[in-house]
Amino acid sequence: MSELLRLATAGSVDDGKSTLIGRLLYDSKAIFEDQLEAVEATSARMGAEYTNLALLTDGLRAEREQGITIDVAYRYFATPRRKFIIADTPGHIQYTRNMVTGASTADLALILVDARKGIVEQSRRHAFLSSLLQIPHLVLCVNKMDLVDWSEERFREISDEFRDFAAKLDISDLTTIPVSALVGDNVVTRSENMPWYEGASLLHHMEQVHIASDRNLIDARFPVQYVIRPHSAEHHDYRGYAGTVAGGSFKPGDEVLVLPSGFTSRVKSIDTADGPVDEAYSPMSVAITLTDEIDISRGDMICRPHNQPRVTQDIEAMVCWMDETSALTPRRKLAIKHTTRSARALVKDLQYRLDVNTLHRDEAAPELVLNEIGRVTLRTTLPLFCDEYRRNRTTGSFILIDEDTNGTVGAGMIL
Amino acid sequence: MPAPSPAPSYQLSHLRSLEAEAIHIIREVAAEFERPVLLFSGGKDSAVMLHIARKAFWPAKLPFAVMHIDTGHNYDEVLAFRDAEVEKHGLRLVVASVPDALAAGKVKEAAGQGATRNRIQTPVLLEAIEENEFDAVFGGARRDEEKARAKERVFSFRDEFGQWDPKNQRPELWSLYNGRHHRGEHIRVFPLSNWTELDIWQYIGADEVSLPALYFAHEREVVQRDGMWIGVTRHITLGDDEVVETRTVRFRTIGDATGTGAVESTAATIEQVIDEVAATRLTERGATRADDRISEAGMEDRKREGYF
Numbered sequence: 080m081s082e083l084l085r086l087a088t089a090g091s092v093d094d095g096k097s098t099l100i101g102r103l104l105y106d107s108k109a110i111f112e113d114q115l116e117a118v119e120a121t122s123a124r125m126g127a128e129y130t131n132l133a134l135l136t137d138g139l140r141a142e143r144e145q146g147i148t149i150d151v152a153y154r155y156f157a158t159p160r161r162k163f164i165i166a167d168t169p170g171h172i173q174y175t176r177n178m179v180t181g182a183s184t185a186d187l188a189l190i191l192v193d194a195r196k197g198i199v200e201q202s203r204r205h206a207f208l209s210s211l212l213q214i215p216h217l218v219l220c221v222n223k224m225d226l227v228d229w230s231e232e233r234f235r236e237i238s239d240e241f242r243d244f245a246a247k248l249d250i251s252d253l254t255t256i257p258v259s260a261l262v263g264d265n266v267v268t269r270s271e272n273m274p275w276y277e278g279a280s281l282l283h284h285m286e287q288v289h290i291a292s293d294r295n296l297i298d299a300r301f302p303v304q305y306v307i308r309p310h311s312a313e314h315h316d317y318r319g320y321a322g323t324v325a326g327g328s329f330k331p332g333d334e335v336l337v338l339p340s341g342f343t344s345r346v347k348s349i350d351t352a353d354g355p356v357d358e359a360y361s362p363m364s365v366a367i368t369l370t371d372e373i374d375i376s377r378g379d380m381i382c383r384p385h386n387q388p389r390v391t392q393d394i395e396a397m398v399c400w401m402d403e404t405s406a407l408t409p410r411r412k413l414a415i416k417h418t419t420r421s422a423r424a425l426v427k428d429l430q431y432r433l434d435v436n437t438l439h440r441d442e443a444a445p446e447l448v449l450n451e452i453g454r455v456t457l458r459t460t461l462p463l464f465c466d467e468y469r470r471n472r473t474t475g476s477f478i479l480i481d482e483d484t485n486g487t488v489g490a491g492m493i494l
Numbered sequence: 495m496p497a498p499s500p501a502p503s504y505q506l507s508h509l510r511s512l513e514a515e516a517i518h519i520i521r522e523v524a525a526e527f528e529r530p531v532l533l534f535s536g537g538k539d540s541a542v543m544l545h546i547a548r549k550a551f552w553p554a555k556l557p558f559a560v561m562h563i564d565t566g567h568n569y570d571e572v573l574a575f576r577d578a579e580v581e582k583h584g585l586r587l588v589v590a591s592v593p594d595a596l597a598a599g600k601v602k603e604a605a606g607q608g609a610t611r612n613r614i615q616t617p618v619l620l621e622a623i624e625e626n627e628f629d630a631v632f633g634g635a636r637r638d639e640e641k642a643r644a645k646e647r648v649f650s651f652r653d654e655f656g657q658w659d660p661k662n663q664r665p666e667l668w669s670l671y672n673g674r675h676h677r678g679e680h681i682r683v684f685p686l687s688n689w690t691e692l693d694i695w696q697y698i699g700a701d702e703v704s705l706p707a708l709y710f711a712h713e714r715e716v717v718q719r720d721g722m723w724i725g726v727t728r729h730i731t732l733g734d735d736e737v738v739e740t741r742t743v744r745f746r747t748i749g750d751a752t753g754t755g756a757v758e759s760t761a762a763t764i765e766q767v768i769d770e771v772a773a774t775r776l777t778e779r780g781a782t783r784a785d786d787r788i789s790e791a792g793m794e795d796r797k798r799e800g801y802f
Binding site: 080081082112150151153154157162176179180183184290294304307308309310311314317322323328350351352360366416417419473478485 | 503504505506507508509510511512513514515517518521522524525548549550551552553554555637638644645651660663664665666667668669670672674675676687688690692693774776777
């Protein structure tokens with residue numbers, strides 16, 4: 080069975096990120112001949128000496144003209160063992176918004192550094208954002224090893240420095256790999272130039288890294304998304320609560336509690352169009368039927384009587400502000416979307432703004448502007464059923480929406 | 495006490511993960527929008543999208559209509575397939591017709607041999623959205639198809655002119671989709687964004703999704719144009735120097751019959767098609783779509799105007 084792994088990469092062309100992605104795609108045959116020909120032709124027209132694989136991901140006219148990536152680009156490739164979705168984002172600080180977006184669903188973050196330059200400010204920022212977004216696995220690729228004579232000493236030096244920094248962050252799994260994206264060493268196959276490196280190649284690591292236990296399999300959470308009522312003769316009384324399991328697992332017979340009503344019932348069946356299932360876990364999309372008829376609608380949460388999420392209108396969260404035209408300021412009112420629940424939120428307090436490079440907390444900051452991250456207190460019009468983001472990335476996250484422009488202006492991670 | 499069952503792996507296959515994501519997206523739209531519609535061309539991607547949408551609401555019927563933008567340049571098999579699906583699943587079908595729009599003088603046919611109706615579908619689509627007051631429009635587009643698509647959101651906002659603004663897209667995080675819009679604006683929704691052509695075929699195999707027979711190898715009268723095999727139908731005018739040949743072909747994509755080429759293939763079963771797709775070295779659009787060869791930014795430009 081082939082599994083899905085989502086990875087986020089961030090960085091600039093200088094680090095060789097595009098070359099690395101290009102190599103992964105090319106060596107796994109995910110780049111097609113006509114795509115490569117188009118890229119070669121464009122590279123030649125732009126006067127480049129080598130084929131610029133960045134052109135494969137830079138899809139918009141403005142990006143090609145300016146030679147920059149301005150957005151999250153999604154790329155796909157597969158090996159017999161796994162299908163990979165790469166969310167590729169520019170690494171510069173002005174694109175923190177894009178990095179946060181790409182990182183929000185990632186299982187694995189890939190950070191590249193140039194072996195000659197070592198850890199730079201951008202590398203630390205990426206590590207911090209990976210930990211803030213709780214990406215379970217982090218891989219540091221020390222690239223351009225060919226330019227430092229395949230030096231083990233240099234690799235150790237960079238690895239150790241990065242590990243020291245990462246120790247201050249909330250990172251559970253860190254792997255460091257010496258590579259040469261240009262030549263291909265340790266990308267798909269093990270390097271012959273670095274016999275001292277005993278670990279796996281990057282692709283091998285991506286294929287083998289254990290992701291099954293990254294999800295929360297303990298706290299049963301089912302935000303009700305939609306109520307299925309067929310009103311047909313055959314299924315006259317059918318009432319299925321459709322949704323995506325957000326944590327733990329549900330089985331027929333389980334005693335459940337529904338929020339906000341607090342009523343309890345038992346799971347009668349867990350239905351899919353392919354027939355009932357014995358157990359549902361994240362991220363399965365199913366329909367749950369209960370033994371009792373109780374009033375349940377979209378935005379309600381099915382959980383367990385002895386394991387309930389927090390029910391609160393007062394939210395403490397780290398918020399990344401994503402709007403160019405306005406700022407997050409105390410007293411501002413916004414729309415909030417959390418699981419399947421929508422409400423309004425009032426910014427009660429901005430406790431501090433975090434410098435994403437130094438991790439310094441500025442408690443005097445009056446506002447958060449585009450790409451800034453801070454700790455915020457919100458009061459919502461309706462109670463939210465939430466968990467700490469560290470514990471559950473689905474019930475712990477929300478987005479903030481400008482009520483006039485309808486734009487998505489903020490992303491929040493509940494503390 | 496019963497013997498303990500082996501510990502479940504709690505891991506979905508990549509196809510079932512993609513399916514679960516698509517179901518989540520489709521249900522989200524059904525819950526939050528007033529008048530969604532699903533674009534159904536009879537092609538493989540829209541067939542898979544329709545299949546998943548039906549699964550999302552089982553045992554209830556699809557809670558929204560399907561819409562076909564009829565270019566008038568169809569293979570007969572595709573129309574027959576469309577009508578059979580509508581009949582079999584009790585769907586509500588809306589047809590927005592390019593020939594009707596041409597007859598009413600609302601759009602003009604592009605000139606020249608090989609001119610397709612690709613571009614004039616856009617105003618017809620936009621008018622149908624406006625007339626029917628659709629506020630969410632499901633499309634079967636995939637990010638792996640094309641570079642501009644690779645940057646498009648799952649929930650893609652369109653202003654009152656139906657335009658896409660690639661530089662001003664809403665950030666899209668986790669599985670929290672922002673479908674808010676003002677009256678007259680709408681959201682294009684792409685539940686298959688993260689699927690590749692191979693995923694589509696593997697899923698068609700796994701779920702036995704029905705498709706028009708055109709997707710499998712068959713003998714057909716074709717003519718070579720611009721390196722592609724174009725089916726000889728009543729919709730094309732043969733040039734003096736063009737030679738009609740009978741070849742064993744299949745279609746990788748199905749669009750306007752005048753601009754969508756077939757590829758030579760002997761893949762007659764789903765398994766054979768999956769093997770062929772896994773081994774192919776050309777993208778489906780590069781191999782078979784004249785409309786996408788217009789320029790490097792061809793798709794981006796059409797999407798800005800409101801194309802699928």
